[in-house]
Amino acid sequence: MSGQNSDPMVELKRRAAEEAAAMVQDGMAVGLGTGSTAALMIDALGRRWADGLRFVGIPTSERSAEQARALGITLVDFSTHARLDLAIDGADEVERGSLDLIKGLGGALLREKIVAAAARRFVVIVDEGKLVDHLGSRSPVPVEVTPFGWESTARQLGELGARVALRIKRDGELFVTDGGNLILDCAFGPIEDPRALEAAIGDIVGVIESGLFVHRTSEVIVAGRQGLTRLVAA
Numbered sequence: 001m002s003g004q005n006s007d008p009m010v011e012l013k014r015r016a017a018e019e020a021a022a023m024v025q026d027g028m029a030v031g032l033g034t035g036s037t038a039a040l041m042i043d044a045l046g047r048r049w050a051d052g053l054r055f056v057g058i059p060t061s062e063r064s065a066e067q068a069r070a071l072g073i074t075l076v077d078f079s080t081h082a083r084l085d086l087a088i089d090g091a092d093e094v095e096r097g098s099l100d101l102i103k104g105l106g107g108a109l110l111r112e113k114i115v116a117a118a119a120r121r122f123v124v125i126v127d128e129g130k131l132v133d134h135l136g137s138r139s140p141v142p143v144e145v146t147p148f149g150w151e152s153t154a155r156q157l158g159e160l161g162a163r164v165a166l167r168i169k170r171d172g173e174l175f176v177t178d179g180g181n182l183i184l185d186c187a188f189g190p191i192e193d194p195r196a197l198e199a200a201i202g203d204i205v206g207v208i209e210s211g212l213f214v215h216r217t218s219e220v221i222v223a224g225r226q227g228l229t230r231l232v233a234a
C-alpha cells in the first residue's frame with residue numbers, strides 16, 4: 001500500500017490517512033481499522049513507528065493485523081487494554097450532520113464496532129464520495145449473522161423492509177467473516193431513523209451486529225478535490 005499512486009483520489013485519501021495517523025501519540029492504545037483507506041493510515045503509522053513513535057494497536061481484522069505486524073507495530077488485545085485512546089477507521093457512508101455511518105462492506109464490521117465502542121475518540125477517514133444526506137442512499141447495511149438459520153434471519157430482515165443478499169465472494173465462495181459468520185447485505189434505501197433501525201435489526205435472533213454506527217463518531221476527516229475537511233460531531 002505504500003509508495004506514490006497516480007490516482008489523485010488515492011493521494012487525497014493518503015493525506016487524510018496521514019492526518020489521522022498524526023493524532024497518535026507516544027504510549028497510546030489505538031484501534032486499527034480495516035479497508036483501503038485504513039490500510040493507508042496503518043502504512044502512515046508504520047512510517048511514524050520507524051521514526052521512533054511507540055504505541056500499541058488493536059486491529060479490527062486479520063488483514064489489518066498482518067499489515068501492522070509486518071510494519072513492526074506492537075499488537076495487543078482487550079485482555080490488557082479494555083479501553084483505547086483512539087480508533088481510526090474508514091467507512092462506506094457518512095451522514096452529513098449526524099456523522100452516523102454505514103460500515104462493513106469490507107466485512108470487518110463486528111470487530112470494528114467493538115473497537116469503536118472501546119475508544120475514547122473514534123476518527124473516521126473517507127473520500128468525499130462517501131458523504132450522504134441519508135444513510136442507505138447508496139450502500140446496503142451489512143449485517144453479520146450466525147451461519148445456523150441464516151435463511152430465517154434473512155427473512156426477518158426482509159420484513160423490516162430490506163432487499164437482502166447473502167454476501168458471496170467474486171470466486172463464488174461464501175464470504176465468511178474473521179469470526180466465522182456470514183454477512184447479509186440489506187438494501188433499505190434512505191434510512192429515516194438509523195438508531196431505530198439499528199435497534200430493530202439487533203432484536204432479530206441470529207443477528208450478531210449491524211454495520212450501522214450511530215452516535216459513535218468523534219470526527220471525520222474528508223479527502224476532497226478541494227483538500228481535507230474535518231467534520232466534528234456536535
Ligand SMILES: O=C(CO)[C@H](O)[C@H](O)COP(=O)(O)O
Binds near residue numbers: 036091092102
Ligand atoms: O467498514 C469497512 C470494512 O469492514 C471499511 O472501513 C469500509 O468498507 C471502507 O473501506 P474503504 O476505505 O476501502 O472504502
